[in-house]
Amino acid sequence: MTSIPWDQSGERNPLRALTPDELRRRTSMKWRTHPADVLPLWVAEMDVPLAGAVVRAVTGAMELGDTGYPVGTAYAEALAAFAAKRWGWDDLAVERTAIVPDVMLGVVEMLKLVTGPGDPVIVNPPVYPPFYQFVTHLDRRVVEAPLGPDLRIDLGVLEEEFRRAVSGGGRAAFLLCSPHNPTGTVHTAEELAAVAALAERYGVRVVADEIHAPVVTAPDARFVPYLSVPGAERGLSLMSASKGWNLAGLKAALAVAGPGAADDLARMPEEVGHGPSHVGVLAHTAALRDGTAWLDAVLAGLDENRRLLTGLLAERLPGVVHRPGEATYLAWLDCRALGLGDDPAEVFLDCGRVALSSGIPFGDGGAGHVRLNLATSPEILTEAVRRMASALERSAGDVGRRRGDA
Secondary structure (H helix, E strand, O other), rough: OOOOOOOOOOOOHHHHHHHHHOOOOOOOOOHHHOOOOEEOOOOOOOOOOOOOOHHHHHHHHHHHHHOOOOOOOHHHHHHHHHHHHHOOOOOEEEEHHHEEEEEEHHHHHHHHHHOOHHHHHEEEEOOOOOHHHHHHOOEEEEOOOOOOOOOOOOOOHHHHHHHOOOOOOOEEEEEOOOOOOOOOOOOHHHHHHHHHHHHHHHEEEEEEEOOOOEEEEEOOOOOOOHOOOOOOOOOEEEEEEEHHHHOOOOEEEEEOOOOOHHHHHOOOHHHHHHHHHHHHHHHHHHHHHHHHHHHHHHHHHHHHHHHHHHHHHHHHHEEEEEEOEEEEEEEEEEOOHHHHOOOOOHHHHHHHHHOOEEEEHHHOOOOOOEEEEOOHHHHHHHHHHHHHHHHHHHHHHHHHHHHHOO
């Protein structure tokens, strides 16, 4: 399998294009959840203007009044072409795809196909909190197989949980996060093949959330689609242009089945395909087909921010442990040595006016951690770390004063 790495030249860095005043005019969750004096580096939205190809597609649809229901395979064809060029994956079969409203709702529909009420769904914490929320709401049982100390899949732990999950003769699924959120780990072909072998040995069905697949920020890392590895024929994957092109508000994703899961996907109710936005499908299709130069510019900017954050933390917050991720635009920060308790995000918000994601909802291994969104300007990122350092100093001062009063 050969692939074309992202190009570090071309368009100007979209992360440098918007000012804080322009960003605060936005009405989505990132910029409106907290007061105006808070720097929001939490939820996974990027501080970028949209790719020109996306703007043209959406504007053209508005001009035509093309706002009906989605139909056709253009989105899947665009993804297949992108996958072949980007990841060297030539086996994404358009006939084994289906449009779903978004990745997490697609996960729900895939889990409905391969598990029943009360069945276990294995996850690798610390992991994206909606994995817990959606699985529980679906009346499935979350089982944790924590990542190892190196923040990679612990195959021994995973095998043990697979064995336990099917020991009573029931069905089970493994909800794989690839690339991993929040750690930014890019699973290797060898790791994924080992996962597939374990899944086949124990009869566990793999559903892969691959929403961050286009966002590999380390130039020497390579995303490997789960369905491309040997033994993954019965797997199911969810993919989208949402994270790569900042399209969360334009709902559309694709469910992709391996050859051995085609019959499962065919059982998905037709009405599920009515849920995505037609305009969203047009936007995602345009992004995958014509927005790669813009994506490459974002990836180069994210790589710069990744290195910038490493330097800022070493200078201002040396007690924070940070293993720079290879993918996503999220940084997983171990703040346990700072003495801020299980929820340092609360201290950074209250004392520093920086909003980060608390690590606690990410499950086992999340306490004492925060997740920071790198997809902003270097100036905002620098100011955020400055505020975090000030919050630590202020918190230490408050503790000292309380001790003096005791």
